[in-house]
Each structure stands twice: as C-alpha cells, then as structure tokens.
Amino acid sequence: MEKRVTFDNRLLPYLLLTPQLVVTIVFFFWPAAQALYQSLLLPDPFGLGARFVWFSNFEYLFNDRYYLQSFVTTAVFTFFVTLVSMSVALLFAVMADQVIKGAGAYKTLLIWPYAVAPAVAGVMWLFMFQPSIGVIAFYMKAIGIDWNPVLDGGQAMTLVILAAAWKQISYNFLFFLAGLQAIPKSLIEAAAIDGAGKWHRFRTIIFPLLSPTTFFLLVVNIVYAFFETFGIIHTMTSGGPGQSTTILVYKVYSDGFVGQDLGSSAAQSVILMVVVGILTVIQFRFIERRVHY
Amino acid sequence: MATISIRDVRKSYGKTEVIHGVSLDVADGEFIVIVGPSGCGKSTLLRMVAGLERITAGTMEIGGRVVNDLEPRERDIAMVFQNYALYPHMSVFDNMAYGLKIAGKTKDEIRQRVDQAAAMLQLEPYLDRKPRALSGGQRQRVAMGRALVRNPAVFLFDEPLSNLDAKLRVQMRLEIKQMQRSVGTTALYVTHDQVEAMTLADRLVVMNAGIAEQIDTPMAVYERPATRFVAGFIGSPAMNILKGSVSGADFVLEGGGKLALDTKPEETGRPLLFGVRPEHLQIATAKEATLNLSVTAVETLGADTLAHGTLSGANGAGGELIARLPGSAKVAPGDTLPLTVQENMTHLFDAETGKRV
Amino acid sequence: MATISIRDVRKSYGKTEVIHGVSLDVADGEFIVIVGPSGCGKSTLLRMVAGLERITAGTMEIGGRVVNDLEPRERDIAMVFQNYALYPHMSVFDNMAYGLKIAGKTKDEIRQRVDQAAAMLQLEPYLDRKPRALSGGQRQRVAMGRALVRNPAVFLFDEPLSNLDAKLRVQMRLEIKQMQRSVGTTALYVTHDQVEAMTLADRLVVMNAGIAEQIDTPMAVYERPATRFVAGFIGSPAMNILKGSVSGADFVLEGGGKLALDTKPEETGRPLLFGVRPEHLQIATAKEATLNLSVTAVETLGADTLAHGTLSGANGAGGELIARLPGSAKVAPGDTLPLTVQENMTHLFDAETGKRV
Amino acid sequence: QTQVQFWHAFTGRLGELLEKQVSDFNASQDDYEVVATLKGNYSEALNAGIAAFRAGEQPHILQVFEVGTATMMAAKGAIKPVYEVMAEAEAAFDPSAYLAPVAGYYTNTDGEMLSLPYNSSTPVLYINKNALEEAGLDPETKPATWPEVEEILVKLKEAGSECPLTTAWQSWVHLENLSAYHNVPFATEANGFAGTNTELAFNGDLQVKHIDKMGEWAKEGLFSYSGRRNEGGARFRSGECAMFTESSAGYAGVKAEADFPFTVTNLPYWPDAEGAPYNTIIGGASLWVMSGHEAEEYAGVAAFLNYLSSAEVQAQWHQDTGYLPITTAAYELTKEQGFYNENPGTDVAILQMTGKAPTENSKGIRLGNFDQIRAIIDEELEAVWQGQKDAKAALDEAVSRGNELLRRFEQSTR
Amino acid sequence: MVEKQGFGTILMHAVLIIGIAIVCFPIYLTFVGSTLTHFEIIRPPMPLVPGPHFIDNYSEALTSGITAPVGRMLFNSFVMAMGIAIGKIAISILSAYAIVYFRFPFRMLAFWAIFMTLMLPVEVRIVPTYEVVASLGMLNSYTGLILPLIASATATFLFRQFFMTVPDELVEAARVDGAGPLRFFKDILLPLSVTNIAALFVILFIYGWNQFLWPLLITTKPEMNTIVMGLKQMMPTADDYGNWPVTMAAATLAVLPPVAVVIFMQRLFVKGLVETEK
Numbered sequence A: 001m002e003k004r005v006t007f008d009n010r011l012l013p014y015l016l017l018t019p020q021l022v023v024t025i026v027f028f029f030w031p032a033a034q035a036l037y038q039s040l041l042l043p044d045p046f047g048l049g050a051r052f053v054w055f056s057n058f059e060y061l062f063n064d065r066y067y068l069q070s071f072v073t074t075a076v077f078t079f080f081v082t083l084v085s086m087s088v089a090l091l092f093a094v095m096a097d098q099v100i101k102g103a104g105a106y107k108t109l110l111i112w113p114y115a116v117a118p119a120v121a122g123v124m125w126l127f128m129f130q131p132s133i134g135v136i137a138f139y140m141k142a143i144g145i146d147w148n149p150v151l152d153g154g155q156a157m158t159l160v161i162l163a164a165a166w167k168q169i170s171y172n173f174l175f176f177l178a179g180l181q182a183i184p185k186s187l188i189e190a191a192a193i194d195g196a197g198k199w200h201r202f203r204t205i206i207f208p209l210l211s212p213t214t215f216f217l218l219v220v221n222i223v224y225a226f227f228e229t230f231g232i233i234h235t236m237t238s239g240g241p242g243q244s245t246t247i248l249v250y251k252v253y254s255d256g257f258v259g260q261d262l263g264s265s266a267a268q269s270v271i272l273m274v275v276v277g278i279l280t281v282i283q284f285r286f287i288e289r290r291v292h293y
Numbered sequence B, C: 001m002a003t004i005s006i007r008d009v010r011k012s013y014g015k016t017e018v019i020h021g022v023s024l025d026v027a028d029g030e031f032i033v034i035v036g037p038s039g040c041g042k043s044t045l046l047r048m049v050a051g052l053e054r055i056t057a058g059t060m061e062i063g064g065r066v067v068n069d070l071e072p073r074e075r076d077i078a079m080v081f082q083n084y085a086l087y088p089h090m091s092v093f094d095n096m097a098y099g100l101k102i103a104g105k106t107k108d109e110i111r112q113r114v115d116q117a118a119a120m121l122q123l124e125p126y127l128d129r130k131p132r133a134l135s136g137g138q139r140q141r142v143a144m145g146r147a148l149v150r151n152p153a154v155f156l157f158d159e160p161l162s163n164l165d166a167k168l169r170v171q172m173r174l175e176i177k178q179m180q181r182s183v184g185t186t187a188l189y190v191t192h193d194q195v196e197a198m199t200l201a202d203r204l205v206v207m208n209a210g211i212a213e214q215i216d217t218p219m220a221v222y223e224r225p226a227t228r229f230v231a232g233f234i235g236s237p238a239m240n241i242l243k244g245s246v247s248g249a250d251f252v253l254e255g256g257g258k259l260a261l262d263t264k265p266e267e268t269g270r271p272l273l274f275g276v277r278p279e280h281l282q283i284a285t286a287k288e289a290t291l292n293l294s295v296t297a298v299e300t301l302g303a304d305t306l307a308h309g310t311l312s313g314a315n316g317a318g319g320e321l322i323a324r325l326p327g328s329a330k331v332a333p334g335d336t337l338p339l340t341v342q343e344n345m346t347h348l349f350d351a352e353t354g355k356r357v
Numbered sequence D: 001q002t003q004v005q006f007w008h009a010f011t012g013r014l015g016e017l018l019e020k021q022v023s024d025f026n027a028s029q030d031d032y033e034v035v036a037t038l039k040g041n042y043s044e045a046l047n048a049g050i051a052a053f054r055a056g057e058q059p060h061i062l063q064v065f066e067v068g069t070a071t072m073m074a075a076k077g078a079i080k081p082v083y084e085v086m087a088e089a090e091a092a093f094d095p096s097a098y099l100a101p102v103a104g105y106y107t108n109t110d111g112e113m114l115s116l117p118y119n120s121s122t123p124v125l126y127i128n129k130n131a132l133e134e135a136g137l138d139p140e141t142k143p144a145t146w147p148e149v150e151e152i153l154v155k156l157k158e159a160g161s162e163c164p165l166t167t168a169w170q171s172w173v174h175l176e177n178l179s180a181y182h183n184v185p186f187a188t189e190a191n192g193f194a195g196t197n198t199e200l201a202f203n204g205d206l207q208v209k210h211i212d213k214m215g216e217w218a219k220e221g222l223f224s225y226s227g228r229r230n231e232g233g234a235r236f237r238s239g240e241c242a243m244f245t246e247s248s249a250g251y252a253g254v255k256a257e258a259d260f261p262f263t264v265t266n267l268p269y270w271p272d273a274e275g276a277p278y279n280t281i282i283g284g285a286s287l288w289v290m291s292g293h294e295a296e297e298y299a300g301v302a303a304f305l306n307y308l309s310s311a312e313v314q315a316q317w318h319q320d321t322g323y324l325p326i327t328t329a330a331y332e333l334t335k336e337q338g339f340y341n342e343n344p345g346t347d348v349a350i351l352q353m354t355g356k357a358p359t360e361n362s363k364g365i366r367l368g369n370f371d372q373i374r375a376i377i378d379e380e381l382e383a384v385w386q387g388q389k390d391a392k393a394a395l396d397e398a399v400s401r402g403n404e405l406l407r408r409f410e411q412s413t414r
Numbered sequence E: 001m002v003e004k005q006g007f008g009t010i011l012m013h014a015v016l017i018i019g020i021a022i023v024c025f026p027i028y029l030t031f032v033g034s035t036l037t038h039f040e041i042i043r044p045p046m047p048l049v050p051g052p053h054f055i056d057n058y059s060e061a062l063t064s065g066i067t068a069p070v071g072r073m074l075f076n077s078f079v080m081a082m083g084i085a086i087g088k089i090a091i092s093i094l095s096a097y098a099i100v101y102f103r104f105p106f107r108m109l110a111f112w113a114i115f116m117t118l119m120l121p122v123e124v125r126i127v128p129t130y131e132v133v134a135s136l137g138m139l140n141s142y143t144g145l146i147l148p149l150i151a152s153a154t155a156t157f158l159f160r161q162f163f164m165t166v167p168d169e170l171v172e173a174a175r176v177d178g179a180g181p182l183r184f185f186k187d188i189l190l191p192l193s194v195t196n197i198a199a200l201f202v203i204l205f206i207y208g209w210n211q212f213l214w215p216l217l218i219t220t221k222p223e224m225n226t227i228v229m230g231l232k233q234m235m236p237t238a239d240d241y242g243n244w245p246v247t248m249a250a251a252t253l254a255v256l257p258p259v260a261v262v263i264f265m266q267r268l269f270v271k272g273l274v275e276t277e278k
C-alpha cells in the first residue's frame, strides 16, 4: 500500500531518515555483519586469533542432534506460550468487554505482570513452584501431586511455559480488548437477528473479525517466546532437566555467553536471523493484504 | 403472516425518555414507513421491534405474541441496517446463508434459497466475492438478500438507502417495493428521505421528538397533514407557512395582506398558520392573481423552476414564499410574479399547538 | 479576479490515460460545475487545477499565469474536500486560521477574517469546538470557511455536499451559491448530483470517461443535450430513449410503432435514438394521443406522479417509458395511459456515435 | 591516586563482604583505589571481561570461576600471570605460603602461579543430627564411606524421610571430586594440565559404579535430586533433606539458617578403591590479572592481591564464608583464634584437601569449554536420576559429547 | 440487546476475579514476602498473608544497596527508560514520515534496511554490539546504554501503519493551505499521533526499564547501575544465602514505576493501540 499524495522534496527525506539509518547501521548492521563474519571463524574467546573455517560451524550445528532437538523444543515452547497467553488473554478480554461495571479495575489489575522484568519474573515463579521453597509446590506435594520439575522434563516445560505466558497475558489482553471494542456493534446485532446466540456470534463473527489483532499478536508472541524468554529460562531451569527446556535463544546465550564458543554462537545467531527474517516477511505480506479490509 | 401491534411503547435511556408512548397496529403484509428528522427516535422504535433495545414500558406483539422479553432470534424478524452490517470476512453467499446455517437448514435448501434470492437481486455474479469488493449498491442488495432468504415474518429496514447515491437510490427504492410486494412480508422501514417515504409506504408514520404525529397513507399525509410539523416535513420544497388569523372568508396575514380561504373555519381572530405548497401556487394573469411574489432567487431544475421570494404589493405583505413552476418558466430575481392558489389546496393550523384546524 | 484556462489537458497514471484532453475557459467570477458519473475524471481534473496532481500534457493557466509547475500554495486557490478534511485536533477557529497563519498574517488580521467568515457561515458559537463535536452540516461550513478566509483567486469544490443528508444539501446548496456570488470568486465545483449541477452552475461541464461531452449553461444542456450520454445523465427521471429510425416525418420504433417528429432530419433509414423527457409526456384524450403507455408501476411523490410502463397498442410497441404527471394523477398499474409529446421537446441522437442529430 | 578496576561475580552477602575487603584496602593506604564492580554471575562476569578485553576496556582484575581456568590460561596474550605482576612490583610474594593443593590448581607445570586463588572451596558432607536421631541413629555418626552412607540412608528412609540425601553441583562433587578423591583420571593429559589435546575419561569403572549406585538410590528414594546448582541448600537448611554433599562454602548459609544441630564431615569414599581417599580438589574462583595496563597500576594490583592474601584478611574471609583459607598462615591464625573448636567441622575441608600430596589426578581439572561440558554432564546425569538411562550409557554419551567440545576448543586456541 | 441475563454476568465477574487473582498472585506473593522475615520465607510453607515487617524491609531495601544506593539506581533506570522511549520515538517518527510521505531514490532500500531490524533483539548480537559501543567510547555512558537499544524498527513500523491510515485529504488540505512538509509534520501529523506516541512510550519505557544484560555488560561504574541490576545483585548466587524479604521489597519497588507509567497512560495507551490496529 502506498500513499497517493506525497511531498516533493529532494533533501528532506534523507535528512529525516538519517538518525534512524545511522543508528541502524552502526548498532545493527555493523554488529550483524561481524556476527556473520564470526560465524565463519573459529575464534578464541579473547579475539587473539581466529581460524577461518568456512561453514564448519554450521556443519557442526546441523550434525548435532541436540541442536536440532532444540528446534523442536523451541517450537513446542513457542506454540504453548503463544496458545496459553493468547487464549487466556482472549477469555479475559471477552469478559471484560461484556461487563460494564468494574471493567476499569480489572484492566488496571491485569496490567501488572507486564511491568515485571523477565529476570525478576523467573524468581517470582521459583518462589511458587520450586520444589524446595515454592509455596504452591508445597501445597501440591501436600495433596499428593508428584511435582518435581527438576527431573521431570514435562513439568519443567510446563513451568517455564506458564511463567513465560504469564508475563505476556497483559499485553495480549490490552490488544484483544481494544480489538473487540473496535468491532462494529451493528455486525453483532446483525448476527443476533440472524439467529445466532452468544457462543455462535463469538465463533463465527467476533473471532474471525478479530483475526487481524490475533495475527498481529501471534507474531508478537512468537517473537517474544523466541527471544525475550531466555531470562525466564535462565533463572528457572537453565535449559534442563536434560535439554528439555533448551530453546534456541537460550542456546545462543549459553554457548556464546557462558561457553565462550563465539563461532558456534555466531552461527546460531545467523540461523536465528534467517528464521526471524522469514517471520518478518510473512508478517509484512499479511499486514499488507489485510490493510484493505 | 404477521401483524405487529405496538401499544404505548416507551423507551428511556437512563432518565431521559426518548420515545414517549407510541402506538401502532400493522396489518399482515403491510409496508409501514417511519419517517422523521434525525434524532426523533425512528431507529430506537425499530430496534425495539427487533429486540436490540429493551422496551421500557408498553407492550409489543408480533404475530399476536408478546415479544417484550424475547431475544432477537426468537422474534422471527430480519433487519437491513443503514451501513449494511455485512460480515466482512464472509463471501456474499455466506453472508446470505448465515442465518439459514444457524437455523440448521440443509446444504441443499440453503443453496437453493440463496440462489433464488441472488437471482431476484441480480447478485449471481458476485456470490463468491467478499463485501469489500462490491460497490455500494451491490452491498445494499446483499444486505437485502440476507434478510430475504430468511423468509421472516417481519422485515425491518433502518435507512437502508441513505448511503447510496441519488441515482442508485431511485433504482433500489423500486426494487425494495417490488420485492416486498412479491413476498408479501410485513415491513417496517425507517427513513428520513421523504421521497422514499412517499413512494414506498402503504402507511406512513411521521415521527417527531419521540411522538408519532401522524399515521396514515402517504397521500393522506400529503394532502391533509395533521400538524404543522408534518406539513413542513412532507413535501419538497417544504410547504409555505404564513402567520395570521381568519377574518370572515379571508386569512389576514401578519403583515396585513389577505388571502381567500376555501373553507371558512369559525375561529375568527385566533392566531393561525396558513399553509400552501409551492406546487400549488400557479402563475396567473395580473388580474386573477391573489398573491404577488417579489422574486429574490430562482433555481432552474430543468423540469421545474423554483421561485423564491416575498409577498408584496397591494394584496399581501410579510411572508416568504417559494413557488414551484413547471418547466423553465422565464422568471428572474427582481420580477414580480402574480400567483393564484390552487383550489382546495390550502391548509390551516393552530399557531400554538400546530394541530390542523 | 482570476480566469482559468485549461488547454487540451491530459492525465495519465502510468500507462492509462484517464483525462483525454479537456479544454475549458473560465471567466473571472464564473461558477463552473463539473458533473459526470463516478470515475469519469472529475476529481482528477479539479486536482490538476489545484496542483495536487501533475499535468501530463497540455497547459493550465490561472489568472493568465501558466501554473503547470507551481505548488498548490503558489496558485492562490482554496479547496473544499468531499469529506471536509478538517484537522481533527484543531478547533474550528484554528482550522480556519491555519492557512492564514502559514501565510504569516498578523493575529489581528487572522481573528478579524475568521470572525467575518464565521459570521457569514453562522459558525460563531462553534469556534472553540473540535470538528468531531460538530454535525455534518456544521463541518461542511467549517470546510467552506477555511476556503473563504483565504480570499483566494479560485475556489475549488470536490463534491462538498455529498456527505450531507438531503435536507441539509438543499440548504447548503443555496448558501454556497450566495456566498460565491457575494465574494465574486471564480469557482470550480465537482459533483455527480445533477440537481446541484443545475442549480449552481453558470456553466456546466458534463464529463464522461475522461472527456468533456458538453460545456454550456444548465438550461442549454437540459434543453439541447449534445450527446445521448448527456441527455441520459441530466434530468431525473432520466430521458426516455427509444431505438428506431426516421421515415419521412415519423420516427419508426424498432417494435414497429410510429412517433411524429418536430423537425424532419434528412437521414432517413439510419438507426437513430429518439429521446423525450418524462416531464414532456402529457396525458391526452384517447384521440389526441400519439402514445399509449401500459402502466406497470406507479410512484406517487405528492407533487408529481411517476408512471412506469411500456409502449403498447396501435401506434407504438417495444419501448420502456416513464411519464411524469403533475399532482396525484389517478393512474394504477394495468391502466393504459394515452399520452402526447410536448411540442419541440423531442431529441434525436445518432445510435452509433451518440451525437445529437 | 591510581585506580584499579576489579570485576567480580559476588552478589548478596558475599558481595557485601567483598566490598568490605575493598574498602578496607582503600582505607589502609593512599596510593591506590580499587573499584569493585559486580558483573553478574560467574559466567556473565567472565564474559564481560572477555568482551571488554576485545574492546580494549578490560579491568585489571577479573574474578574467574574454576571452570573458566583453562580458557584464561589459553589466553596467553590477555592475561598477566600473577607471579609476573608480583615480580615486577617487587612485592613480597612467596608462592609456598599458599596451600599447595589450592595454589596447585592455578599454577603452571613450571610451578609458576598464574592467578591468585581467592574464594576456594571443596565439597564436604553435611548431616542433620536431628534427622539421624529421629531415625534412631546416633546423632554423632560420621559415615566415612559410601556403603556406610547407604546404611544410614536406608534407615532414614524407613523413618519416613522424604529426602535422605541430596547434593549440590553434581558434576563437581560426584564426578570431578570423586575422580580426584580416588585417584582416577577425569580426563587424559593429567586432567588437561598437560595440554589441550585432552580427552574425557570419567566413564571409568569407579565413576560408573558410583553413578550407578546413586541412580539406584534415586530410584529407591534414598537420593533426591534438587537441581544443577545449589538448590539443595534450601532443602537441607529447611530440614527437608537429612544429608547433603555440598561445597564447604555452604557452611555460612547452613549456620545462618538451619535451626537444627548439624555435622560437617569428609566427603565419603569407596573403601574398595586403592589408596582412597586421596585429596579432593577445589572449586570457587581465582583472581586473574589482565594484560594491557600501566606498570603503576600493576603495582596497585600487586598491593591489593597481597592485601587479600594477608593472614588476617584470609582468616576472616575463611571464617565468614566457609571458603578455604588460601595460605597456611591464615589457617594457623584461625586455629589460634579457636575458631575450629567453636565451630566443629569447619576444618574438615582443609584437612581433606591437604591430607595427601596431590597426584596427577587430584591436582585439579583444566578443560576448555568446561562450562558446556558440565552442562552436558548435568543433562546426562539427570537422565540417570530419572531412570531413563543407565550410568554407563549416560557417562559414555557425556564423554563423547564433551570430547567434541574439547576438540573445538583445541582448534580455536591453536 | 434483549438477552437473558443474571447468571451469565455473575459468572463473568467470577471468572474475571478468579483469573485476576491467579494472574496477580506472583506479584502478591512478592509483596507478601516483602513483609515477612527471612525465616518465614525459607521454611515452607511461606505464609500467604502479609506480615508486620513492611517498614523494616522497605527501609532496608531503600538504604542498603550493594554497590549503589537504590535511589541512584532508580534514577539510572529512569534515564535509560526515558532515553530509549523518547529517542526511539523521535527517530522512528521521522523516518516513518520520510518513508510514507516522500518518494525518493533508494526509498525501498532504506525501507528494508530499517525493517530488517524489526525483530532481532540485542541479546543475539550482544558481543559485537558491545565492541562497537566500546570502540565509539560509549561504555559507562547513558548514550551507550540507550542508543543500541534504539536500533530497532518496531516503532517505525507502528508509525508507518498509523500514517497509512491518515486520510490523504489532510495532506492535500494542508498543502492547499500553504503548508510545506515540515509544517505539515509539526502542525498536523505530530498532534494526530499523540495516542500512538503514548502507546509506544509505555511499551518502550517498560522495555528499557527491564533491561538487564546490556547495562550489566557496558557499565563498570557502580553509579551507572540500574535497578534491575541492583535487584539481581541482591539475589544470592553460588553457595550464598540471600536476604529474601529485602530483595522482595526491592523487587516490589522496582515494579512500581513502570506500573505507574502504564496506569497513568492507560487511556491513551489503549486508544493508541486500537487506532494502529485498524
């Protein structure tokens, strides 16, 4: 989509773009190019020397079944974080949209988790679910649930998914609520007259009309689950037990930041960049198409 | 198949009452048009029939059944909205089929009914399109089709044509009327366009500020408006209204002029309003003339000419008038136009209550 | 103070030419209305005058100065947009004052000019409001005021009334005309509403598919449409058009019927179109009648009645016609209506080129 | 005043104690000012140091945990060995003043000390006396061997304990120290001291036997896994777990939070292993001096490091934290002060460390990419505790996965 | 609408209240923790109602910091969050304006160059970015804290989407009124973007406030520490034990400013979101 009306000016657009372009080039392209270059090197951590190894970092990664496994882990993690946080948020939003009294208070309270730093969120959740000190873990064990996320990969995954999803509920809730309020009342009335009851109206009218919001949130949540959750994973499970909660970004972090294996870490960054690039293109495609809605 | 009976229905939003007790009986198959200025409560009344607004007081019956507490879907109605309210994510076919699907009709029946409606509305080529790929007129027809396929007891229309351009409006107007005739369904139709009101209605409900001022056939409303408001609202350009009082067989204008009256009401001396429609003023010879119009502006419409002016000269003063003259009458601002009033085409209203005398 | 001269102006978007060479000379103070169906290029033409679109070919002069390459602000024009384009975050006052502020006028002068325009447009009570707190008509007036205060050489209007309801439209129409008269500024006015076109224009430009089909006074266009397109577009209901050919003094319809002609063109035998406006058909006695209309639908408008039908009987067959009858003529579907054509009110067009014969 | 930058990884109470040492040093003299900066946890601090070095912004002193030792040693151009710093500053520096097994870890094959041991610890066994009593055992029992431990565990279990035994730092305690304690190699090439072409060797019989036994205990509910780091500490301190293998540095926490009497005793060993027990090895961190600074600044570094090694400072640190006293003098001083008598068990660690002369297998471990190797070991051990893998398979897998990382490290430093 | 009511509404309120109770529980728990003693927290189960030590714990949290006073850290966080929010909004709105309202050579190149950055967070390119910042001499500076986190196109993207919905007629009206591009931007576009700016401000402020890894890496002076860094420093690592009540009090304090920002700007925030969405 393009604007029909534009200004004619030769210099001005470049001037307007300069600050962002400078920042982008200096702090994005330059480092990204270095990462790209490093992915072809096997450097020692201190940068005292490096061997050019072509694609062997990538080869190494793709021969590592644990790395491939972490794609699956990431997919599972991302899928559930997105599913849980979006569906819970949608449920709340639908209800808050309908109740007239108290909607403001509900909204204000639901916003809180959004303000919590991921690093702190991880600790909060440990305080609830860590088998040794967690309050909720204590009561779970008291009622006979075999709660042991330090050894049970499934439970560990559940835990990090819940914690990560929790932080994102507020954000999704606000967007869904806004989206719901933007649906023309007359469409819902039309459906009521067409004979649709509440649930039917939601399923066949409201939910489809919410799809631009839903898609936008889908992308945002996927990106969130991909990149911004490593603080949570780091504090809560460190990727374990086994590798059951090692998602791609955590691996980039732990190989590069903890393990000082800069070549592998750079190669992983490059792979992530590609994945993200694909996501970006998909998002643009979709948004461009739906703007005319 | 359905009569509607509205008995002293009222509606308040919070403390403000916006419908002050409207009663109306609609016969089966009748086409009722509700007309009135913006904000007078037309939509509110219609939406109460639809079940989209709660009724504050009074009773509402559809087909003999009290529906006050029934949900829209239990009322057996279909509604066409002003902005169409088409489901943007569904194809034309699905838009029309939606109500049928919900009603649990079979695939075959749905297809057959939609096809039939589409044929009637000439929508066949567009069945697979999304609403956004349709022109205004086509969308309008889809909205109509959606109501049509349901085969309801009552059709409700809320200004369905007001978003269309003039040309399309004329065409759709005819189509709606024909469609309603052919299916014979009771219809309530809200508009503020009086041409629509006149051409479509079996009976007209003229509303003003939450009250039904007159309920009658269009011609009766045109010919014998019950109130000054109705007189001014129906007819374009609006009826000329002059202030004055009756004196013998004449109407004496405030400015001093005199007009002959067809009938002689008793109420001599009481302040009254004298009304005559622009189309009932005719050019006359200077001798015959009962009125002289000092023309201030002229609008030529091709088929007619509108002469705006003030009463002047010997036999009249003190009023603004519009005369509608056939064809392209040769008048220009500054002329004085000798006019007569067509017989039996004058109206008198009480100056205070606005009621017809 | 400004004449406009448009010489063979063309506009292409990419490879598609949408204006195919339009020429027009506008006298100082003249009110030109550009009318035509949707997509014919009205807005494009206007926007080229405004300097919002580049001119692909031809020259454009305003006040004798070639403006092809001038920015809008260098052209001394003001424009009123269809959806008003008011700045939503500014008060009415600021909306009107914006152009003056940019022009660097003093505070006093701005206040004085805005107040004057506001008085003229009865906007004084609203000067502090934001546009969203205004009704449609008021917004319209603000848009007008914004143009007015600038005191430009040329006013440009792009369908300024099309978002208003019918009643308001009638009122604003008159106001625009009066305003333009009183300030005497040259004006270009785009509309697709023909009533507006007829009543406002000193001269009318009827456009069709990127071409100016006729440029003339409204009455001339009404009375002597240059093409079949113009004939159909100006006048409501549209002119009746019947296919056939000339044979002696008669027009022989395709279906076999015959109509008398006022003039006798030479082109015997050539396929032609015969046009007559609905308002130029009159009820006659069965004897006098030159046409018989089998009535299929009747619309009573109060002041007039429209009879829709097909030609029938001895002297005519094979065409659809509408007749506009004065008052509430007593006709009903099924009747046969004997009609005559008013003298000198027939038109002939070439069937192929559409040109008037 | 010359500034000396000191980047560390100590948060919480340890961070406060460290700040105290620094400010005491700053107050003790006028020439130098040490600025201590927290750089996150061990990994983050190391990474910050490396990143800073690449950018030419490195601090003078960097605290690096034992796992990063090989990385630092391999970075010849990036570090300035402590012995050199001391020599150039002509500071009084006597390597032999340091406890041999502690200093040995950070000393090259030529006996030159590369980094200064700062917070060094070694694993010991903590026992909740109340728990023993409740199980009908003598609360003073100090099991010396794993079979003895097993007997106690069974009793504890029978008495209803949910967590008879847990551990912190499983790889460190149950593989690295296990190997050293029984004089079997953890890796070839003298556990990496002799070269980067080392290969992992912790899938030997002894290690397999030990892990297999622990796996069995895990299945029977005798051993309860708490997590990769010291999550078990909370469980022991709250009384949930009866026995706990953990760093000597855990002492301060246990002392502060446990509301029950406890014993600290030697890490158990397998009696059937020849010569066992040998000495255990150290964990914790040492201070590395980074290259690229002015001589004057190095003089300040030397002064600060000397201050840290002084008997008073070290003794205090040892007593406050449970970390080992790194010099003989500090140990003697603590003994003199009667600390060990008042706090029984606090000398267990040092005695255990110094009991026998270190062998090739008990000097320490020096592997590249060690942090990741530990992560692999953690993963594999977790599989054993879960019962998904048997000990042999898990250790074999860990060895082969770890070897790949060693090869990458070898190539990158070549 | 005429609908059978009663039970449904109560049910909805019930679900909302229970839902919110669950969602807010971790924060509540943190608050409860901040009013207890250390021993109440570490010996499970921890009490679920606030205890009496509110004042002790909070005054300790406010006065004792390991490396820098809490006040100083809050200030640094504030500067960083504001810098990121304002800086990013400023550069993005300008570049979005250029891209939407001008046609010029290399426009698409600039477009893609900027939008490439859309989703790649700093974490995965952190080491090279550090080197760049270091080589520009920006360590230990607010500039260094702020600029690299500005290099992302999310805000530009949002502004672009919003500008696309601004009616063309407004530009035309402004041009006819005599406004040049800069005046149009200042007088029309900027005021119209207020709600979007508010929404972005909230999002970016919180993003900036919650940063941990980046400030940790590039600041070495204690007086440059941020509150999240401070908070992490309070949490015990290795074999240490912590002072949980005080840590939790600090955590509660650290959450307050962003919450205040959200609540304060809530109206504009939500409105801004809706408008961009459409």
Ligand SMILES: Nc1ncnc2c1ncn2[C@@H]1O[C@H](COP(=O)(O)OP(=O)(O)OP(=O)(O)O)[C@@H](O)[C@H]1O
Pocket (backbone or CB within 6 Å): B013, B018, B036, B037, B038, B039, B040, B041, B042, B043, B044, B045, B192
């Ligand atoms: N939800 C509401 N709350 C309060 N007042 C309302 C509400 N809906 C409508 N009204 C008021 O009720 C009156 C009637 O409104 P209604 O929509 O029925 O008018 P209308 O005749 O349909 O007008 P229009 O021709 O403009 O559609 C108006 O004065 C309106 O302001």
Ligand SMILES: Nc1ncnc2c1ncn2[C@@H]1O[C@H](COP(=O)(O)OP(=O)(O)OP(=O)(O)O)[C@@H](O)[C@H]1O
Pocket (backbone or CB within 6 Å): A004, C013, C018, C036, C037, C038, C039, C040, C041, C042, C043, C044, C045, C192
């Ligand atoms: N930017 C553009 N690119 C391509 N074609 C265009 C563009 N703008 C207008 N057109 C085409 O030019 C033709 C004339 O458009 P214009 O807007 O002038 O019509 P109009 O007469 O004003 O119609 P309406 O009454 O609907 O406003 C149309 O066919 C339109 O599709």
Ligand SMILES: O=P(O)(O)OC[C@H](O)CO
Pocket (backbone or CB within 6 Å): D065, D066, D119, D120, D121, D122, D169, D172, D247, D248, D249, D250, D283, D284, D285, E238, E239
């Ligand atoms: O907890 P610490 O400081 O004794 O260190 C333990 C070991 O270093 C773990 O590898």
Ligand SMILES: [Mg+2]
Pocket (backbone or CB within 6 Å): B042, B043, B044
């Ligand atoms: Mg209405």
Ligand SMILES: [Mg+2]
Pocket (backbone or CB within 6 Å): C042, C043, C044, C158
């Ligand atoms: Mg147009």
